[in-house]
Amino acid sequence: MIEFSNVNKKYDHDVVALEDINIKIEKGEFVFLVGPSGSGKSTFLKLMVKEEEATSGSIIVNNTNINKLKQKDIPYLRRKIGFVFQDFRLLYDRTVAENIIFALRVVEATEKDIKYQVKSVLELVGLSGKENFYPNQLSGGEQQRISLARALATKPPIIIADEPTGNLDPKTADEIFKTLLDINARGTTILVVTHAKDIVDGLNKRVIALDHGKVVRDDARGGYVK
Amino acid sequence: MTTNTYLIKEGYDNLKKHGSKTFSTMLIICATMIVLGIFIILLQNVNKNVETVKKEQGFQAFISDAATETEIDYIKDSIQIIQGVKDIKYIDKDMAFEDAKSVFSGQEYLLEGLQKVKPFPASFVIKFNDINDASVIKTQVEKVEGITKVKYNEATIEAVITISNIANIFLLGLGTVMLIVSTFIISNTIKLAVYSNKREIYIMRYIGATNSFIRKPFIIEGAIMGLLSALISFVIISIGYVVIYARLPKVGTSLGIFGFMPYSQLWYQVLGIFVLIGLFVGIVGSAISIRKYLKV
Numbered sequence: 413m414i415e416f417s418n419v420n421k422k423y424d425h426d427v428v429a430l431e432d433i434n435i436k437i438e439k440g441e442f443v444f445l446v447g448p449s450g451s452g453k454s455t456f457l458k459l460m461v462k463e464e465e466a467t468s469g470s471i472i473v474n475n476t477n478i479n480k481l482k483q484k485d486i487p488y489l490r491r492k493i494g495f496v497f498q499d500f501r502l503l504y505d506r507t508v509a510e511n512i513i514f515a516l517r518v519v520e521a522t523e524k525d526i527k528y529q530v531k532s533v534l535e536l537v538g539l540s541g542k543e544n545f546y547p548n549q550l551s552g553g554e555q556q557r558i559s560l561a562r563a564l565a566t567k568p569p570i571i572i573a574d575e576p577t578g579n580l581d582p583k584t585a586d587e588i589f590k591t592l593l594d595i596n597a598r599g600t601t602i603l604v605v606t607h608a609k610d611i612v613d614g615l616n617k618r619v620i621a622l623d624h625g626k627v628v629r630d631d632a633r634g635g636y637v638k
Numbered sequence: 639m640t641t642n643t644y645l646i647k648e649g650y651d652n653l654k655k656h657g658s659k660t661f662s663t664m665l666i667i668c669a670t671m672i673v674l675g676i677f678i679i680l681l682q683n684v685n686k687n688v689e690t691v692k693k694e695q696g697f698q699a700f701i702s703d704a705a706t707e708t709e710i711d712y713i714k715d716s717i718q719i720i721q722g723v724k725d726i727k728y729i730d731k732d733m734a735f736e737d738a739k740s741v742f743s744g745q746e747y748l749l750e751g752l753q754k755v756k757p758f759p760a761s762f763v764i765k766f767n768d769i770n771d772a773s774v775i776k777t778q779v780e781k782v783e784g785i786t787k788v789k790y791n792e793a794t795i796e797a798v799i800t801i802s803n804i805a806n807i808f809l810l811g812l813g814t815v816m817l818i819v820s821t822f823i824i825s826n827t828i829k830l831a832v833y834s835n836k837r838e839i840y841i842m843r844y845i846g847a848t849n850s851f852i853r854k855p856f857i858i859e860g861a862i863m864g865l866l867s868a869l870i871s872f873v874i875i876s877i878g879y880v881v882i883y884a885r886l887p888k889v890g891t892s893l894g895i896f897g898f899m900p901y902s903q904l905w906y907q908v909l910g911i912f913v914l915i916g917l918f919v920g921i922v923g924s925a926i927s928i929r930k931y932l933k934v
Contacts, residue, residue, distance in 0.1 A: 461844070484849075491846035501841050514838075518847040520641045566845070 413439040413601045419469030421455050429455040431625045442596045444612050445605045446636055447622035453605045457572055461493060462486050474569055491519055494563030498575035500555045502547045508558050509543040515562045533561040537591055553584030560591060573604045609636040649858025652831050663827040664867045670816045671871035675908055679879060681809045683898050688802040696765035698789045699779050703759060709784050716782045717762060722771040727763045734758035824860050824923030832856060832927055839931050849932045856924045864920025868912035876905060
């Protein structure tokens, strides 16, 4: 599903962001990506969606070699990856339903699909009945659920969550992870970048640790620290 | 709702969201269009009158006093077969004298005593289809036997052509400046719209929106602005021209020479040019602004 082979990324002035990365994530896996700030986690995600180009090495996402991907095909790669951000990135002048419809319009879904998907993803994240609320009328946890619902609406095979619970209290964070596990159980590959030690330790899933741009640990079932 | 209807709605919503900026932009675009419109109308009138002058212009070929009637008929036939000659009219010595009298109207005493002599030669007034053939026709007429002199009003014709050319070049220049200014103004307004939608654009890119999907609402916003400005300017200029035209003296028009054109002959040109310019500045202006947000 996701395969990095000998990937290096250098920024200007020879700043090394990633060095000789070899990672393979299979379809349906649930993976934590951990590491201190500046360890290369964000660069890893940016390379996956081709927001940045690798300096060398090959990257395959959902059977597509993205090194060879043309500029005009990038949107279609991104449709295969649902993104959940730490700061939710919602449209605050639109209702919950409209935020999800927005994503479905982008992928040019049909009217019938839009109606069905909005109902279905809101049910999945536990926001049924909140369709007509504006994000600001809801709690932080609920806002992150909107963001999750939006990422799921287009039925991507991969979900990337970048610090999804960074702004949430522990109880709400637990609920978000429960939802992520539910989604994973349905076959979606999930990659979570997080600093939430307790959750990583508690779930006992695969953990990939980065430090100074290198993979320092890849445990099939691990904790936040070794 | 199809994707395109949705994008049109988004464009229209953007327009409303930036109401006051949209209004002031359209005000400036309207002002420039109206100035341009005035020049288009003036130029159309100049061109029409230039055409009239061109058609009315001809030259006079004088005949020797000794020419017999047969010779005059021969000259007439010879001129008529020259290519490009539209009309030929014979003016005999009597008519030439009468013409001279009208020229000296009020001072007829100057011509007293000349009645019997009839000093003005008979001539042909030759008119042609196309002003540009004038000099070729002149050379051929000069070669016809029995013609003593060809008086050809080159100065008038050249002046007319020069005026028409200058006016056309001026309008082209003004139109270009107006296009650049208006495109720049619309582009600036759209830049603000793009900026205030930065968040949407960022999210759209992550969700997998194609460039054309992101671009369309802004292009539509620009196009609506340009089109509305064109229609408003058209209404204002139409009312203006009709009101002014009603107050203009119609002497020239009735004589078939100089005069202003009725609006029925002009409106579709003004509307056509305005709509084209409006759409052009709207679409190009917004395309310029959105470009840099589409990278990556």
